Amino acid sequence: xxxxxxxxxxxxxxxxxxxxxxxxxxxxxxxxxxxxxxxxxxxxxxxxxxxxxxxxxxxxxxxxxxxxxxxxxxxxxxxxxxxxxxxxxxxxxxxxxxxxxxxxxxxxxxxxxxxxxxxxxxxxxxxxxxxxxxxxxxxxxxxxxxxxxxxxxxxxxxxxxxxxxxxxxxxxxxx
Numbered sequence: 001x002x003x004x005x006x007x008x009x010x011x012x013x014x015x016x017x018x019x020x021x022x023x024x025x026x027x028x029x030x031x032x033x034x035x036x037x038x039x040x041x042x043x044x045x046x047x048x049x050x051x052x053x054x055x056x057x058x059x060x061x062x063x064x065x066x067x068x069x070x071x072x073x074x075x076x077x078x079x080x081x082x083x084x085x086x087x088x089x090x091x092x093x094x095x096x097x098x099x100x101x102x103x104x105x106x107x108x109x110x111x112x113x114x115x116x117x118x119x120x121x122x123x124x125x126x127x128x129x130x131x132x133x134x135x136x137x138x139x140x141x142x143x144x145x146x147x148x149x150x151x152x153x154x155x156x157x158x159x160x161x162x163x164x165x166x167x168x169x170x171x172x173x174x175x
Contacts, residue, residue, distance in 0.1 A: 018060040018067060025056050025067065032068045033083065036075035044075055047083045054085050059101045111146040118143075123150050 018025065030046060037044035047055070060066055074087040113132075121127040128150075129139035143150065 018063045022056050025060075026052060028064060028067060029055050029071055032071040033075055036072045040076050042075065042078070043081060044078070044083070045081045048085065051083045051085045051088060054088050059104055107146075110142065111148070114142060114146060114148055118148070118150060125150055 018028075026047075029052070033044050033046065055067070055070075062069075070088060071083075073089075074083045077087050078084075114128075117128045117132050118125075121131060125139060126136060129136045132139060134142070
């Protein structure tokens with residue numbers, strides 16, 4: 001076992017999880033479908049848009065291996081040349097499901113919360129971090145995690161303020 005570890009640890013590779021590479025899912029799914037179709041002697045063309053949407057929105061805790069197994073099962077079970085959503089297992093974040101997986105819901109909430117706090121504080125990082133009960137460095141890390149840039153949110157906050165100010169001036173002029 002140690003020998004195997006030393007052989008494969010020569011060049012460490014970091015490959016992000018599939019949930020962080022959603023753009024790869026359609027390509028991987030199509031490749032797995034082609035392979036599975038050949039093994040099952042079926043001429044499978046692809047996925048319906050609804051089936052593809054279900055695949056892309058699933059969090060894939062089992063990563064690529066889970067995706068491959070789901071596609072292979074659908075390829076074996078189908079009697080058509082397209083994979084439809086009914087051939088895919090019920091996946092937590094399917095369009096029919098009102099609930100998202102917990103991690104996805106938390107991330108969505110955090111991102112929205114951060115945007116709102118920054119807009120509320122006019123893009124001032126120190127005030128936003130204090131408001132959120134976080135250290136400034138931690139707050140920056142959270143912004144980076146969600147690809148949020150304080151400068152764009154600050155500009156939006158200023159534009160919103162100017163719009164409100166303009167509306168207030170119009171209302172006063174009407175009186």
